[in-house]
Amino acid sequence: MGNGILLSEGANIDFMIKGVFSYELFGQTVWITTSHVCILIVMLIIIGFCIAANRRMKKATEVPDGFQNVLELIVEKLDGMVTSVMGGHAVYFRNYIGTIFIFILLSNISGLLGLRPPTADYGTTFALGIMTFTLITFNKFKYQKPIGVLKGLCDPWVFWLPINLIGDFAVPISISLRLFANVLSGTVIMALIYGLMSKVALVWPAALHVYFDLFSGAIQTYVFCMLTMTYITDARTVSEE
Template identity: 65%
Template sequence: MANGVLLSAGNIDVMVHGLFKYSFFGHEVWITTTHVCLLLVMLILIGFSVAAGQTMKQGKEIPGGFQNLVELIVEKLDSMVAGSMGKSAAKYRNYIGTVFIFILVSNISGLLGLRPPTADYGVTFPLGLITFVLIHINQFRYQKPKDIWRDMCSPLPPWLPIWFPINIISELAVPVSLSLRLFANVLSGTIMMTLIYGILGWIATVWPAALHVYFDLFSGAIQTYVFCMLTMTFISNAIGEEA
């Protein structure tokens, strides 16, 4: 069914496609384009990590070239985590660094002609869920149950839990809004670029490069930063002042 001006203007196509399906314990499971793009991103990251590991094994006292780059990345990520998590940074810099590099490479993989894997809600929602689980594990590990209860009844005194359900809803909204923010930003960039290439046709030859810089590089990097900063802020709020 190809009615509508948009669909007749060319091959405008922003959706995820199923490539082939198989049966998984009676369910119909699809391998989609997201899986393929995710695998390619993983291959890029694995290749980079192996190269970085080999370089650092024969690390020199005075770093040159590639070793400089790897050290720069690790130092920047470490200082970002240390700047916003304080004392508990040592425990989380591995996780935050991994997530940062993964989301960044996923977001800017639109430059390589892939459909960015983060433009699929099935990729960003698990990331939000991991943040949610980390928040609540830390909350129960570092705070007393009495304090958690007082927080959950927060604007009113603890013996009057009228606000408790509302606070539960706002806690549940955290992973949803985190993942939807990342998803919608990357998806909007993908849609814009697809519309430009699809509608303008041959007019869109060289100058969309500037738009790629904005929609893929700038927006992707900002959203990566925001996702990691929000995750760190939530986790360090849950840890509280004891850590």
């Protein structure tokens, strides 16, 4: 009633996050939402795949075949991606980057399974952004030493300090908003198509699923990991002066 044209009666457009159940924690009401459930499903899929991979690799053969081929391909591709960007630092970050790559990729394409992608919840992407920010800051202080960090903040001149600070704190926000908005836009457009054109949305939305879920999701995963790696490499490189 009175929800504007898009949410008119009869059309059921459904892309909002819904609460599943709530509980009290220190006087606050905390909701378990559909995002948590979807993350759980994605994690179960990843864990199941990992257990299967572990079983297979325990009896690995010299000449790979079948499933082992696939696993070696995945690991090789992820390692190659990290090495091509981070160079010498790649050894320390292969595990982390590979993990978030697989997690974000599966989250983004979980729309194909009928789930609401967990990355279309700002809570998820902001947590990923905070992790990136923590890694950047930690590595900056470890490799450039506090004096170098201070020098970098006052780069051209002392009065640039607030602008540089804002620039540093904008990194996690922009990196997480980019992923969130891209996945959310795909989710909303698919929900609008299914809600408003439910009579004629028969087979052709599959093409849109390929674009919004597979293509866009893969590109955004790649971009998130690339930016994380670029920022970390930047933080670990000490400027020669």
